[in-house]
Amino acid sequence: MTDPLEHRASRAAAAVRDRTRDLPMSDDVTRVRRRARRPAVAVLAVLLAAVLAVPVGLWLIGGGDSQIEFEPADPPVEESTPTPTPTPTEDVGGGIDPAQDPAPAQTSPEDPDAEELGDPEVEEDTDGPDGPEPVGDFSTAERSTPDFPYDGEGFAQLLDVRVASHEGFDRIVLEFGPDDDVPSYRITYVDPPVIQDGSGEEMRIEGAAFLELRMTPASGLTTETDDPSGWERTYDGPLRIPVGSGTVTELVRVDDWEANLSWILGVERTAPFSVEWLSSPRRLVVDVAHR
Amino acid sequence: MMVSRLGDEHVMQEAAGATPDEAARAHGRVTGGEGPLEFRAFYAEHLRDVTGLAYTLTGSWHAAEDVAQEAFVRAYRAWSRIAAYERPDSWVRTVAANLAASRGRRLAAEARALMRLRSRRTDIAPDPLPEDADSFWAAVRRLPRRQGEAVALRYYSDFSVTQIAEAMRCAEGTVKAHLHSARQHLADALRPEGGTPR
Numbered sequence: 001m002t003d004p005l006e007h008r009a010s011r012a013a014a015a016v017r018d019r020t021r022d023l024p025m026s027d028d029v030t031r032v033r034r035r036a037r038r039p040a041v042a043v044l045a046v047l048l049a050a051v052l053a054v055p056v057g058l059w060l061i062g063g064g065d066s067q068i069e070f071e072p073a074d075p076p077v078e079e080s081t082p083t084p085t086p087t088p089t090e091d092v093g094g095g096i097d098p099a100q101d102p103a104p105a106q107t108s109p110e111d112p113d114a115e116e117l118g119d120p121e122v123e124e125d126t127d128g129p130d131g132p133e134p135v136g137d138f139s140t141a142e143r144s145t146p147d148f149p150y151d152g153e154g155f156a157q158l159l160d161v162r163v164a165s166h167e168g169f170d171r172i173v174l175e176f177g178p179d180d181d182v183p184s185y186r187i188t189y190v191d192p193p194v195i196q197d198g199s200g201e202e203m204r205i206e207g208a209a210f211l212e213l214r215m216t217p218a219s220g221l222t223t224e225t226d227d228p229s230g231w232e233r234t235y236d237g238p239l240r241i242p243v244g245s246g247t248v249t250e251l252v253r254v255d256d257w258e259a260n261l262s263w264i265l266g267v268e269r270t271a272p273f274s275v276e277w278l279s280s281p282r283r284l285v286v287d288v289a290h291r
Numbered sequence: 292m293m294v295s296r297l298g299d300e301h302v303m304q305e306a307a308g309a310t311p312d313e314a315a316r317a318h319g320r321v322t323g324g325e326g327p328l329e330f331r332a333f334y335a336e337h338l339r340d341v342t343g344l345a346y347t348l349t350g351s352w353h354a355a356e357d358v359a360q361e362a363f364v365r366a367y368r369a370w371s372r373i374a375a376y377e378r379p380d381s382w383v384r385t386v387a388a389n390l391a392a393s394r395g396r397r398l399a400a401e402a403r404a405l406m407r408l409r410s411r412r413t414d415i416a417p418d419p420l421p422e423d424a425d426s427f428w429a430a431v432r433r434l435p436r437r438q439g440e441a442v443a444l445r446y447y448s449d450f451s452v453t454q455i456a457e458a459m460r461c462a463e464g465t466v467k468a469h470l471h472s473a474r475q476h477l478a479d480a481l482r483p484e485g486g487t488p489r
Contacts, residue, residue: 005478008427009446013347015424016447020343022417023352029331035364149375193368200365200386214372257457258376 134169134287135276143275144186149216149260154181156282158220158235158261163243163251168290170248172265174213175283177234183218183261187211187275187286194264197255206242206250207266211273213286217259247271247290330370334363337380340448341387347428347443348391352417354401355391362387384448385458392440430480431473438473441466 160175176183190212193202220235239253247268255262265288272289341362345355366373366383373379419425431439437459444450444458452470456463 005474005481006446008423008481009442012420012424012427013447015420016343016347016428017340019417019420020339020346023339023342023356025338025342025356029334029367032334032360032363032367035360151375151377190371195365195369195372197369197373197382199389200362200369202368216375255372257382258378260372260376262372 134166134171134274134289135278135285136274136287138169138272138274138287138289140189140270140272142186142188143273144188145182145184148184148186149214150184151216154183154217155259156180156183156215156218157222158218160235161237161241161251161263163241163248165243165246166287169287170243170246170290172213172248172251172286172288173283174215174263175281176218178281180282181217182277182282183215185213185215185275185277185284187213187273189270190264194252194254197257203252203254203264205252205264205266207248207268209267209270211265211267211286211288213263213265213284214255215261215284218261219259220253220256220261248288330367330374333366333374333379337383338363341380341383344384344443344447345387345391347447348388348432348439350428350432358387358391358394361390381450381454381458384444384450388440388444388448388458391443392436426481427477430477433480434473434476437461438469438476441469442473442477445470 157177157180158174159177160173162171162173162175164171164173188211190210192210194205194210195201196203220233222232222234241251243249243251248265249268250266252264252266253262254264265286267288271291274287274289276285277283278285338359342352342355342359345358345362346352349355349358362383365386366379369382373382376382420428431442434442440459441455444455445452450458452463452466455466459466
């Protein structure tokens with residue numbers, strides 16, 4: 001602090017802080033709430049119109065009961081071939097360089113408790129990571145680990161994101177490092193707007209319903225790198241993955257901040273989904289029913 | 292649209308006509324590691340300081356107030372997510388600095404124009420800064436945008452280089468380069484009249 005410029009900067013900052021105490025500000029959040037609501041009302045109106053346009057029968061089948069059991073259109077077919085993963089086109093950024101997103105400076109020490117979050121007894125599917133059998137039970141209800149949001153030790157490093165269409169469902173796979181801890185997670189439909197970190201901007205995501213996949217502690221970035229920037233992406237795929245056909249319309253990374261990793265799936269409607277953590281390779285599998 | 296949990300919109304409508312207790316519960320429904328964190332308390336705690344940060348980059352208290360409000364509106368809309376963060380205030384500061392640096396000059400000009408048209412809201416402005424501080428921030432505002440943003444986060448919000456790199460989503464090396472050029476520019480700009488060159 002011998003630098004006179006640093007000294008002057010500190011004094012200048014203190015002077016502004018001092019003046020903020022004189023600001024006749026109300027601590028009332030009403031104004032914020034009112035401003036926050038405005039765009040949401042418009043979005044809701046559009047969604048309401050969209051819902052009203054849907055035939056009543058479809059409404060009853062698709063969303064009349066949030067706990068409705070999903071029946072696959074056909075029994076799973078052995079040789080159903082997954083459609084190829086769609087070609088990524090553009091990265092999400094909004095003026096932000098996604099290649100240099102921040103990552104929390106966390107390492108992954110052993111965490112004895114983390115193993116219990118997942119289900120080690122889960123039977124691994126035999127047809128590879130994108131096998132045709134849907135995992136778990138389908139419903140539109142929120143699914144989460146009991147400890148979400150877990151903020152203790154441990155870490156899961158995102159390596160890959162895949163999407164494939166199967167008979168009766170779309171499968172999204174988030175693959176993590178082979179020795180990583182199991183992150184706590186919560187999968188739930190959320191209302192728009194979806195707000196991006198860093199810019200706070202509202203993100204446009206294709207779809208009528210938005211299924212949020214939140215994992216913590218988890219990240220697609222690492223600080224364990226020789227790269228001079230100090231950051232390195234462990235998942236180097238696109239941050240926005242449009243899906244040409246199917247019920248899932250788009251996958252978008254909205255958040256990778258302080259070990260909070262969020263992806264949002266744009267879905268054609270509030271479709272039932274199932275979730276499972278599988279351990280070899282370590283991955284979170286989300287299946288979204290076609291109907 | 293059927294959703295599996297109550298949306299923010301419902302919460303807000305409920306909160307509007309609810310008792311303070313109910314409203315607090317509605318806003319505190321998202322729990323972080325240490326229990327519920329209310330948006331209301333968060334807003335009250337950080338509003339002034341975030342406004343100050345915006346002031347350093349806009350040079351107008353009216354524009355700063357606008358920027359801070361907008362940053363908190365965005366935080367409110369993302370609250371279900373960021374409430375669980377260790378430092379939700381860093382998130383707001385980042386957004387505010389970003390907004391102030393990108394829109395600050397236009398907002399400040401608009402605010403001045405408004406002030407000329409109708410001399411209202413003058414009560415909002417605190418006393419002018421001491422000349423020493425005022426000229427420093429004026430010089431910061433003349434810096435290239437990214438440099439100014441880095442300087443404000445570094446010296447006003449006491450962000451570390453690592454935090455600035457996170458906030459500006461760039462490499463730490465880039466932050467150091469921004470701060471280095473900024474210091475050179477500032478040293479030149481703030482050199483006393485008739486002073487000797489370095």
